[in-house]
Amino acid sequence: VEDFLHRQGVERLAMVVASSIGADLAMAFLTQTKLPVEHAFFDGGQFAQIGKGTRRIMTSFLYFAIKSLYWSKGGTLKKILWCDDDSIKPYFIAAGENLTYTNLRRQMADSLEDKPFLPLPEKLQEHTYFEFGSKEEHFKYRQAVMEAYPCGHYPVFEGYDHMQYQICDPKGFAGMLTHIAERDCMPELPFIRK
Template sequence: MLRQKYCSKKDEVQQVVRFLEKQGIKEIELIVASSIGADLAMAFITSAEIPIRHIFFDGGQFAQIGKVTRRIMVPFLYMAMKSLYWSKGKTLKKIMWCDDDSIKPYFIKAGKNLTYSNLRKQMADSLEDKPFPKLPEELQKHTFFEFGSVEDHFKYRNAVMQTYLYGNFPIFKGFNHMQYQIRNPDGFARMLKEIIKTDQLPYLPFVV
């Protein structure tokens, strides 16, 4: 299997657009993005000319980190991710909050396929130290920026709220980064289906 070469966010977005065009998809009912994937999803949402009805960000890493800091982060992140492959997933809990067998194989595969060049390029044009991109007011009303109350990414929530004034900002009380999605994928899927159906989160006892 050939490793894909990362060129830029723009290139990644264009790949997605070409795929959708080949599939004849002219409207997206729901976009779901987690962690650093939210950065790429936002680039797609704000540049692709395709109607989007709902958006759900799960622990989106909407950070504004300077270029020098990002360069310094690269070797440490590279070694952390590679360790997942070298240790067969034993270091997962040191990097994240979990070592669930259900998700471990994906992290191991990510560690195996990661290249230093791809990570360096990806960090260079992600987590930018620029203002968050603009979202139309109407689309904000159908966008959910969810954070777990005990995850490190929770620190980004206030900045996101100040930018997207018309968005929805549920807190999953007591949950860590992407914990509901990882520990209860069926419940997570049912929640997303309800958002599509009603444009609202269903009742969940841990949501505040």
């Protein structure tokens, strides 16, 4: 990723944003990149400390769950995620169509580690936001992340499920990210618990 960014002439990143399992991969990038990163925002990052044996089982389960979205033309979305919004179905169907078992296995191997959390410089922690919805399953990982990165920010989206704000109000979500990048703080939103 860093080689690609260098080839594009990128010399700094205003913000790294990642969601769900992608947060594990973005954290690995943040701890290794030489590019200056000004802010990071994780939406429902799992940061789960899960052993290799469990990851093997999860890979098969997730593969069939995501493939079912393609096979059912989005009909299983409500069973896999908390919603079945017609506007997001095409993205999940495309993900199911293009997913390969090998790619999922690689992603699972690169994330959900059973090792200690990767070190993140204190200065970057101060500009990093680890957001969790109060209703999402991943909320249970929040305390472990707070202990690993004590200088970070940990807003809770009260009454929201996994990635719900991002999915239901992408413009509002983008506006929130812009606010963070410009003012280095969360905007005043009625559902945020700090």
